[in-house]
Amino acid sequence: MITQKIVDPEKIYDPSEKESLFITGSEAVKEALRRANVDMAIAYPITPQSESMHLAGDLFAEGYIKEYFRGENEFAVMSSVAGAAMAGVRVFTATGGPGTLRAFELFPTWAGARLPIVCSFMTRGINSPLTIQPDTIEMACLLDSGIIMLHAETAQDLYDMILRAFMIAEKTDVHIPVGVFCDGFFVTHTRDTVEVAPAEMKLPPYDAYSSPVPAMDMENAPFRHMRDPFVMKSNFISYATHASWQQEVMAACERSRKYIQQYLGSLIETEHPDSEILIISSGTAISQGREAMKSARAMGLDVGLVKIKSIRPFPEEEIRLLARNAKHIIVPEFNRTGWMAREIKSVIEDTTKVIAGPRVFGGMTMPPESILDEIRRCSK
Numbered sequence: 001m002i003t004q005k006i007v008d009p010e011k012i013y014d015p016s017e018k019e020s021l022f023i024t025g026s027e028a029v030k031e032a033l034r035r036a037n038v039d040m041a042i043a044y045p046i047t048p049q050s051e052s053m054h055l056a057g058d059l060f061a062e063g064y065i066k067e068y069f070r071g072e073n074e075f076a077v078m079s080s081v082a083g084a085a086m087a088g089v090r091v092f093t094a095t096g097g098p099g100t101l102r103a104f105e106l107f108p109t110w111a112g113a114r115l116p117i118v119c120s121f122m123t124r125g126i127n128s129p130l131t132i133q134p135d136t137i138e139m140a141c142l143l144d145s146g147i148i149m150l151h152a153e154t155a156q157d158l159y160d161m162i163l164r165a166f167m168i169a170e171k172t173d174v175h176i177p178v179g180v181f182c183d184g185f186f187v188t189h190t191r192d193t194v195e196v197a198p199a200e201m202k203l204p205p206y207d208a209y210s211s212p213v214p215a216m217d218m219e220n221a222p223f224r225h226m227r228d229p230f231v232m233k234s235n236f237i238s239y240a241t242h243a244s245w246q247q248e249v250m251a252a253c254e255r256s257r258k259y260i261q262q263y264l265g266s267l268i269e270t271e272h273p274d275s276e277i278l279i280i281s282s283g284t285a286i287s288q289g290r291e292a293m294k295s296a297r298a299m300g301l302d303v304g305l306v307k308i309k310s311i312r313p314f315p316e317e318e319i320r321l322l323a324r325n326a327k328h329i330i331v332p333e334f335n336r337t338g339w340m341a342r343e344i345k346s347v348i349e350d351t352t353k354v355i356a357g358p359r360v361f362g363g364m365t366m367p368p369e370s371i372l373d374e375i376r377r378c379s380k
Contacts, residue, residue: 002063004202006037009167012203013160013263018195025155025187028194029094029120030055032162033065037202039089040067044077046099047132048184049122053094074099078106085115088208088215090166093117096184097124100138104145110177111146111249114213116169116206117177119147120162122184125362133363134183136283139311140339142179146249148256149311150264151282152182155192157309164263166203172210174256176249181311183284183334257313267315268308270322272297275304277378278326279371280319281340282308285332292371301379308340316347323348328355328378332371336361 011017012035021031029052033041041060043053060068071077074095084091095103100121110117123138125131142149150165152158158180165178182188208215260267271293279289286307296303306322308315323329323344331341331354341356348354355378358370 004200006204007201009203009263012163012197012201015195017197017201019198021194021196022191023155023194024051024189024191025158025182026051026055026189028155028159029162030059031194031196032159033059033092034199035197035202036092036163036166037090037205038065038092039206040084040091041065042069042071042077042080042084042091042093044071044074044095044099046074046096048124048188049094049096049099049120052120052122052188056092074103075106078103078110081117081119082106082110082113082115085110085117086113086216088206088211090170090206091117092119094120094122096122097126097132097138101126101141104141107142107145107147107177112245114175114211114249114252115177116166116175116211118162118165118169119177119179120158121179121181122188123181124184127362131363132184134186134284135335135361135363136181136183136333137335137337137339137361139181140335140337143312143339146246146253147177147179147312148174148253149179149181150260150309151311152180152187153283153286153307155187155190156194158182158187159194159196161264163203166206167263168256168259170206170210171256171259172212174252174259175212176252176256181283186284253313260310260313264309266318267310267313268306268318270304270306272304273306273322274325276302276327277330277375278304278306278322278328279330279332280306280308280344281332282311283334285334285366288366288368289330289332289371291368292375295368295372296375301375303375311343314343314347319344320347320349323350323353326353329353330355330371330374330378332357332366333359334361334366335359
């Protein structure tokens with residue numbers, strides 16, 4: 001029989017309460033869920049997230065998660081997760097790569113239904129020929145789905161972001177899903193030191209009656225969720241309802257900024273932000289960028305780093321201000337399309353500063369030397 005005490009979230013996040021574990025990213029997911037007071041976890045195996053959801057099953061067996069089962073496929077899992085959230089329980093799942101695409105219809109549905117689901121996306125290649133190796137191209141597909149998107153660089157980030165995601169998602173003025181992304185294998189299957197709260201602590205439970213839409217329980221019958229079947233009508237009222245609701249979901253995502261700042265400190269982290277050359281990216285591309293920056297600065301080159309933690313909402317103003325002082329912006333990415341470079345170009349005044357690369361994809365590694373080569377070219 002486990003014994004946990006509900007504590008203020010700030011106590012769980014307090015650095016003075018932490019203990020160190022040498023664990024994988026998948027195990028960091030387990031440790032976050034152990035303290036998250038989760039009511040239900042629903043799983044379907046797909047590499048590289050299979051281990052994290054297997055470990056969630058272990059937590060169910062130990063009594064830390066109230067309900068746990070495996071769905072028939074990724075689409076079934078995300079549908080079941082939606083039903084659980086509509087019924088007013090705190091729910092978690094994970095997916096990645098082709099699993100993300102198979103379930104894609106449900107992610108904007110989650111957002112439109114104002115469901116505070118937390119889903120961890122362990123990103124991987126989705127192209128043919130098949131690869132199970134890291135690639136962030138699926139994130140490009142999700143940019144405008146209505147969900148909040150946080151991108152973890154390390155196992156520590158993954159643990160921190162999952163625990164905080166529940167608090168962000170469940171705020172009444174937000175109440176939309178949070179996707180916590182990490183680059184599969186680079187984070188999920190490698191070990192690192194992770195600072196975690198004592199296991200006897202757990203987050204306060206989810207209050208379903210703080211939701212801006214009614215929970216579907218015995219007092220709020222399911223048909224009340226829409227109140228009127230707009231989808232069946234073809235008239236101005238139907239169009240206006242859908243248009244205004246999509247705007248409200250976007251506004252909810254924007255309102256999450258203050259909570260991301262509260263729980264994660266900021267939407268970005270910087271090192272030497274006043275440098276002439278800035279490396280700007282997210283996820284494990286930042287780890288490689290940091291090594292390149294250290295080498296460049298040892299050579300006397302003026303290079304800084306900007307780590308983007310929140311992709312949606314995007315730190316538009318922060319990036320715009322940093323870009324004004326930089327002469328060159330290097331954007332390393334683990335995908336073919338360069339979606340992060342496009343995001344940065346969309347918010348800065350002089351897009352000619354942006355070097356969209358280096359980029360690797362399909363599971364290739366990114367040696368810091370490839371970023372250093374771009375730094376040298378900018379310094380000539």
